[in-house]
Amino acid sequence: MNAILRFLTVCMFCMGLAQGQQKKPNILFIFSDDHAYQAIGAYGNKLVQTPHIDRIAKEGAVFEQFMVTKSICGPSRANLLTGKYSHKNGFMDNEGNFNINQQVLSRLLQQADYETAWIGKWHLGTLPGDAFNYWHILPNQGYYYNPDFINAQHDTSRYEGYVTDIITQLSTAWLDERPKDKPFFLVIGEKATHREWLPAIEDLGAYDAVNFPLPATFYDDYQGRKAAGDQDMTIEKSMRLADDLKVHAKFGLTEAIMQERLTTIRNRGGQQRTLSVEEEQQLRKEINEGMYARLNPEQAASVQRYYDKITAEFEALKPEAKALTEWKYQRYMKDYLATANSLDRNIGKILDYLDKHGLAENTIVIYGSDQGFYLGEHGWFDKRFIYQESLRTPFLIRYPGVVKPGTRIGQQLLNIDWAPTLLEIAGLSVPSDIQGQSFLSLLHKPQQTKPFRKASYYHYYEFPHPHHVSPHFGITTERFKLVRFYKGQEAWELYDLKKDPLELHNQIANKKYAKQIIQLKQWLAEACEQYDDQLAAGILKQQL
Structure with a gap:
């Protein structure tokens, strides 16, 4: 009898383990x-078409104050x-090579028996290696049409079609x-909506x-904000x-197109020059690999017809000065948002896949950028500030089962908080050297x-290229933002976000804010110490 009881106890224990593993969310x-x-x-936004991203919001939560530690592509992935x-x-800027051999989220999740994959845009210089069980990534920035992909065997293959569609096809194929006996962690890295918005x-x-x-x-005039005026990312001049x-x-x-482009290069700067054989061969290769050169004849014909109409419109209008800037803005918005349409449509396909395969109830779906x-604010495109x-x-x-549909969360959070939150969701302890904080408790309540923090800390380094944004660091609180620009332009800036949400009025010299400035500088020093930012x-130390 005792033997039977022991056997039943073991069986129940094993069943409990199996059920526990099944309940671990994808x-x-x-x-x-x-x-x-x-x-x-x-x-x-009432003018855009994002029904599938909006579906995630309706069925889950929208974070209204989610912030980055640096507004630039590759480093955010490293975060x-x-x-x-x-x-x-x-990983300080987009030109570096990420050390994939360091402790990363995916390897930690593998310890919790997660099957891990990254598909699509990676943009970290080095390859994922064994950090993921499976990967199929775009080299560098990737292309919108007929993109190349590198797989875990280091084979590079070209896929016919539009990049967002292909990423979805590869993702659902992996799923x-x-x-099927393991929970999964899948990152779908989208290329959209990156420049050149095709x-x-x-x-x-x-x-x-x-x-x-x-x-x-x-039409911001950047008065009192030298760094904002000294950049190369305006729609007027830089687009x-x-x-x-x-x-x-x-x-x-x-x-014929090749010769036209070579002629343009030969005449660049108003002085005609002769290209050596080696130079011409290299330029031919670069042109052949260009964003717009990759379209096959059928794709090219459709896209050409559309943009020929845009060119005809431009030539008929011949806009100048403000009219030209505003025409450029309208075209930027139309292409940017049209590029986002495919992104949203494919998110819908992924959500439908989860529904069809019975995965929706046990899968956490996250959408983030x-x-x-900038969509014209301060006259800009791009990011960085x-x-x-x-x-x-x-x-x-x-x-x-955790997040109530239609939830909106206003707490300030940072993209370094993603990793500890996902680790806690997976039932893992968070390593002490991770600088982010889990916000799982906030999802429950x-x-x-x-x-979570009295101030969010930010530090941007890249200078002078590609957009000549002065390096800076600073903190954002619920009410204020304090910034120190230290290369290119050297200046302090203070914004009262309650009175000046558009950040047009630098109050650093306003004596009415003297006490707040002293407090904020102290909090900034504390943030530098907390995150061990020695630079x-x-x-x-030279300022305080």
């Missing part, structure tokens, strides 16, 4: 590139993988073939009937008619008022 993280929160319906600031994980054929002209209102700060807005662009590649982006439009990033999560601490 984690699907859809990670886009340069997708601004203000371009999403769930964040209040996700490590839960650490750039000066700790070693079909993965080990929409899928079916989305060309999707927003042509819309006249987008100019942002309130579109390129041909490469960005496709005016007179040629798609596909014929010998690597940082915010600590100002709100690039500091804030969209973040939405559907967590069945979104109305809790105790702040910033050294600069502060």
